[in-house]
Amino acid sequence: MEILIGFPEGEMLATRLAEALALPLHQAALHRFPDGESLVRLEAAPTRAIIVRSLNQPNDKLVELQWLAGALRERGCTELTLVAPYLAYMRQDMEFNPGEVVSQRIMGRWLGGLFDCIVTVDPHLHRTHDLGEVFPGSRCAALTAGPLLGDWARRQGADASWVILGPDEESAHLVQGAAQTAGAQPLVGLKVRRGDHDVSVGLPEGTDLTGRTVLLVDDIVSSGSTLIDAAKVAYAHGAARVLAATVHAVFPMERMAAFQAAGIGTVVSADGIPHPTNAIGLADLIAESLVTV
Numbered sequence: 001m002e003i004l005i006g007f008p009e010g011e012m013l014a015t016r017l018a019e020a021l022a023l024p025l026h027q028a029a030l031h032r033f034p035d036g037e038s039l040v041r042l043e044a045a046p047t048r049a050i051i052v053r054s055l056n057q058p059n060d061k062l063v064e065l066q067w068l069a070g071a072l073r074e075r076g077c078t079e080l081t082l083v084a085p086y087l088a089y090m091r092q093d094m095e096f097n098p099g100e101v102v103s104q105r106i107m108g109r110w111l112g113g114l115f116d117c118i119v120t121v122d123p124h125l126h127r128t129h130d131l132g133e134v135f136p137g138s139r140c141a142a143l144t145a146g147p148l149l150g151d152w153a154r155r156q157g158a159d160a161s162w163v164i165l166g167p168d169e170e171s172a173h174l175v176q177g178a179a180q181t182a183g184a185q186p187l188v189g190l191k192v193r194r195g196d197h198d199v200s201v202g203l204p205e206g207t208d209l210t211g212r213t214v215l216l217v218d219d220i221v222s223s224g225s226t227l228i229d230a231a232k233v234a235y236a237h238g239a240a241r242v243l244a245a246t247v248h249a250v251f252p253m254e255r256m257a258a259f260q261a262a263g264i265g266t267v268v269s270a271d272g273i274p275h276p277t278n279a280i281g282l283a284d285l286i287a288e289s290l291v292t293v
Contacts, residue, residue, distance in 0.1 A: 002048035002079075005068070007061075013271055014052045016283035017083070021290065023050070028068060032060075040067045045075035050290065051082050051115075054273045056250050058088035062110075069114040080115045083286055085272025086220075086248045087120040093128050108134040119289055121145055121272055121282060122219040122247045126170065141293045145270050146177020146217070148280050149245045150184070152268060153215050156243070158182040163214045165234060167191045167201045167226050174217045174247070184215070189233070191226060201230040203237060210238030216264070220248040224255045228262040235263055244268070249275040 004023040006014025008030060018025035031039040038060060049072055055061055069080055089103040111118055117139040120131070128134060131142040153162065162184035166175040168191035179186035190202045214234045221227055221244070231242045242264050249269035253276055259267055268279035 001046045002050070003044055003046045005042065005044075005049055005051045007053050007064075009274060010053055012274065013054075013085070013283060016281065017050075017052060017286055020283050020287035021050075028064075030064065038064050038067070040064050040071070042068060042071070046072070046077055048079040049077055049081070051080070053082070053084060054086040055084050055088035056086050056248070056273050062088070066114065079117075081117040081119065081290070082111065082115040083119045083290070085121045085270075085282055085286070086250075087118075087123045090124045090128075090134070091126060093126050104128065104134060108136070111135070112138045117141075117293055119143065119286060119293060121270070121286070122174065124219060139293055141289050143285055143289055144173055144177055145247045145280065145282065145285065146174040147181040148270065148282070148285065149174065149215075149217050149247070150178035150181025152245060152280050153178060153182040153184065153243075158184050158213070158215070160184065161212055163187050163209060163212050163239075165189060165203075165214050165216050165230060167216070167218055167230050171218050174219060178215070178217050178245070182215075189230065201226065201233050203233055207237050209234055211240045212238070213241045213243070214239045216242065216244040218244075218246050220250065221246040221267070221269070222250045224251050224259060227264060227267075228258060231259075231262040231264050241265060245280070246270075248273050249277050 003026050004018040005026050007028050026044045029041040089107040092103040112135040119141045121143045131140045164175050164179040164184045165187045167189050172188050175186045216230050227244050234242050244264050244267045247270045267277050269277040270280040270282050271278040272282050
């Protein structure tokens, strides 16, 4: 028997994915004790299971995944797949300063030891070029939501007059996927980061955005500093309107006032992480991958 398992905070995506795969959905129940320990409950003993959980705010979630995966193995599960639309601890892929722990490698060994297959969406990989480098010997897939961002733009009226702008080279794959689907012009900037909230974005020399609608795209929006600076630069180059679409929205909604003050008329996100800005569904993209991975 194969089932799909969801967690309380991600119920909507798990429900849509179970429907797309025609699998029975079982929801894991959680209890947090006063001392911070977690109790996980699931009344099922499948031979194959797909667990769906985004790993934003990851620490408690990772421990709970360890408990659940271990319990399912004890009950005879022979095939365990993790669908983590957002995959945590990927940005630390090298020792930037002496003594820093390279979390990406350790996370790869940890999750790779728990699951037979891992599927994620637009992971924040930086210098790692392939998810297989993180999970050597495991089946894995790094999907991209770029075309889905472009499809959203097309539904808003995007055409060849629109520009799809990514803040840096790491966003180039999103820019290309979104621009191709939307029929818009791709443009990739250059980002300089001096701190978590100190970011500047530049555009290629000679860029002219006069009178054009610009859609900013990025894999994740957390503080929103990159979006705000990119919007300012777009307007400085003549843009008439600026919108934004991200795959993973982790910013507090209080930041929307700052986005609006910077002239960003709309901010939308994919639904891998539940967020008030969710407007782009990932279930069909993930379901198609699970059939072949």
